[in-house]
Amino acid sequence: MTRVVFLLVPGLHLLDLAGPAQVFGMAADAGLPYRLAYVADHPAPVDPRETAPPCPGAPATVPTAQGVPLQASTDWPDLAPGDIAVVPGWRWGDARPHAAPVSARAARRLAAHHAAGGTVASVCAGAFALAHAGLLDGRRCTTHHELQDALARRHPRATVVRDVLYVTDGRVITSAGIASGIDLALHLVASRHGAGAAARTARAMVVYARRNGDEPQASALLRHRAHVSDAVHRAQDLIDARFARPLPLHALAAEAGVSERTLTRRFTAATGLTPLRYQQELRLERAEHLIGQGATTDAAARAVGFTDARMLRRLRASP
Structure with missing residues (x-):
C-alpha cells in the first residue's frame, strides 16, 4: 500500500x-x-x-x-x-x-x-x-x-x-x-x-491523459488519448491490454459497441490512426524498449506479437 x-x-x-x-x-x-x-x-x-x-x-x-x-x-x-x-x-x-x-x-x-x-x-x-x-x-x-x-x-x-x-x-x-x-x-x-492505468484514471476524470512534462513523452498509450469518444476509448482499452495478440476489427467493434465501419471512422478521427496502426505503434514502442534492454530484433518482434521480424524492421525504418 x-x-x-x-x-x-x-x-x-x-x-x-x-x-x-x-x-x-x-x-x-x-x-x-x-x-x-x-x-x-x-x-x-x-x-x-x-x-x-x-x-x-x-x-x-x-x-x-x-x-x-x-x-x-x-x-x-x-x-x-x-x-x-x-x-x-x-x-x-x-x-x-x-x-x-x-x-x-x-x-x-x-x-x-x-x-x-x-x-x-x-x-x-x-x-x-x-x-x-x-x-x-x-x-x-x-x-x-x-x-x-x-x-x-x-x-x-x-x-x-x-x-x-x-x-x-x-x-x-x-x-x-x-x-x-x-x-x-x-x-x-x-x-x-x-x-x-494512468489513461484509465484520466478517462474516469474526463481529462486529457497527458504526460508532457519537461520533455516530449513517447508513450503512444497517452499520446492518442486526448479525445472524448467513449467508443474509441473502449477499443483502445482492449488494444492496450492485448496489443501483442491478434485483434480482429470485429472484436474491437463489438467491444466498442459500434459497427466495424463506424469504429474505423471514429478511431481515425479521434487519434489520427487506424486501429491496426495504433496497435502497431504500441508493438513498436514495446519492441524498442526490449531492444534497448539487450533483446535481439527477432526476439523483440516475437515478444510483441509479430510473426515476422521483417515487419518490425520496416516499422523501425519508417519515419
Whole structure:
C-alpha cells in the first residue's frame, strides 16, 4: 500500500490539493494500492499577536485561498520509502517575503522522507516549500509561470525550468500552477503502474491523459488519448491490454459497441490512426524498449506479437 500524504499549508489553493488527490483517490477506487492522508501545517508566527501553532498531534483548521476551511491532524503518519509526500501551492499574494513557507518541522519531515528513499512532489508555490527544505539544491524544478523568477532569485542553487507542466529530477517532482497537479499525479500513476492505468484514471476524470512534462513523452498509450469518444476509448482499452495478440476489427467493434465501419471512422478521427496502426505503434514502442534492454530484433518482434521480424524492421525504418 502506498501512502500519499498531503501537507496542508494556510492559504492553499483547493485545486492544487483536490486535483492530485482525485487522481490517487480514483486510482485507489480502481484497485490500485493508494491510501491518502492529510497533515495540517502551521508555520511559526512572525507577529507575537498571531495565534501560536497547535501542539503536534492536535487537530488544526487550515484556511484556504477560496475560503473553505479544512481540518486535519498536525501529526505526520509514518512514511515508508515507497510513499509520496505532496505539497500543494498557496495564494502567493498572502505570503510575506520574510516568512518561511512551511514550518521547520514540516521541512524536516519532507527532507527526512526524501533522504529515506521517499518521493516528494509539489504543485505551484509548493516548490518553495521543497526549496525551503533543501530539496531543490542542485536539482531541476519548475513552478507557476508567475513565480518562476521569484523561485530562481530566492533559491539560486535550484535550476528553474520555465514554462513546462512538471519536472522530474530523481525522486523530486515539481509541477506548474493549479491544474498541472493532475498531470503530475497521472505521471506518478503511470510511472508506477503503467501508462494504461494512468489513461484509465484520466478517462474516469474526463481529462486529457497527458504526460508532457519537461520533455516530449513517447508513450503512444497517452499520446492518442486526448479525445472524448467513449467508443474509441473502449477499443483502445482492449488494444492496450492485448496489443501483442491478434485483434480482429470485429472484436474491437463489438467491444466498442459500434459497427466495424463506424469504429474505423471514429478511431481515425479521434487519434489520427487506424486501429491496426495504433496497435502497431504500441508493438513498436514495446519492441524498442526490449531492444534497448539487450533483446535481439527477432526476439523483440516475437515478444510483441509479430510473426515476422521483417515487419518490425520496416516499422523501425519508417519515419
